Amino acid sequence: MHCKNIVKKMNINNLAKENSNSDLHIGNVKCSRFIFLDIDGVIAVPNKLEDGCEWGLNPEKQDLLGMILEKTNAKIVLSSSWRKHTLEDTVKYMEKEGFRFCDKIIGITIRAYHYVEKGIHLSIPRGVEIKQWLDTNVICPWCAYPEQKEKYQIFDKDGSFKKMRSNRLETDFTYVILDDDSDMLYDQSKYFIHCDSMEGLTLEQANKAIEILCCDCK
Numbered sequence: 001m002h003c004k005n006i007v008k009k010m011n012i013n014n015l016a017k018e019n020s021n022s023d024l025h026i027g028n029v030k031c032s033r034f035i036f037l038d039i040d041g042v043i044a045v046p047n048k049l050e051d052g053c054e055w056g057l058n059p060e061k062q063d064l065l066g067m068i069l070e071k072t073n074a075k076i077v078l079s080s081s082w083r084k085h086t087l088e089d090t091v092k093y094m095e096k097e098g099f100r101f102c103d104k105i106i107g108i109t110i111r112a113y114h115y116v117e118k119g120i121h122l123s124i125p126r127g128v129e130i131k132q133w134l135d136t137n138v139i140c141p142w143c144a145y146p147e148q149k150e151k152y153q154i155f156d157k158d159g160s161f162k163k164m165r166s167n168r169l170e171t172d173f174t175y176v177i178l179d180d181d182s183d184m185l186y187d188q189s190k191y192f193i194h195c196d197s198m199e200g201l202t203l204e205q206a207n208k209a210i211e212i213l214c215c216d217c218k
């Protein structure tokens with residue numbers, strides 16, 4: 001496991017320090033803490049109007065997300081249906097919509113959604129899309145990019161091959177999933193914060209996210 005089972009209670013004011021052992025880079029960004037962020041039901045909630053309500057990005061919810069980002073130095077991987085087909089298009093769209101933390105977005109999950117074959121319909125849980133991103137970018141990137149395999153090889157002192165470097169083993173990292181859907185995987189449950197669709201992210205949940213992101217990872 002890459003994170004201790006029990007999340008320690010700690011002073012959240014002292015949590016912004018980066019793990020000096022981490023050498024994990026996603027693109028050019030050094031990062032070992034990830035937020036898989038859904039938007040609707042988390043940051044976008046119904047805003048009450050005189051004649052009903054409309055859904056939109058909520059300033060208070062964005063403030064709570066900002067608090068998590070400030071305390072943890074985490075980066076965002078967008079798992080919401082607001083994501084576009086490329087990271088660049090996603091960031092442009094989110095900027096246009098008034099999302100305040102576009103500079104923290106380093107990735108988007110794949111759009112798997114469902115597998116279709118004649119006579120078969122198989123919906124794919126969002127947790128699988130998140131697992132795919134972690135496997136590809138963090139846990140075993142040498143599987144996704146075999147041409148980079150040498151980069152991840154570890155050799156014994158005598159020069160013989162020892163093992164592949166998996167970031168799961170060699171680099172501390174952790175993540176949280178903020179989502180109002182529940183189709184995550186069992187081994188993601190410790191990292192999953194389930195928001196109420198109507199209420200969105202709460203202060204209590206934001207503090208919980210900070211605790212998870214800043215636990216002692218091994």
Ligand SMILES: [Mg+2]
Nearest residue numbers: 038040041180
């Ligand atoms: Mg949602």
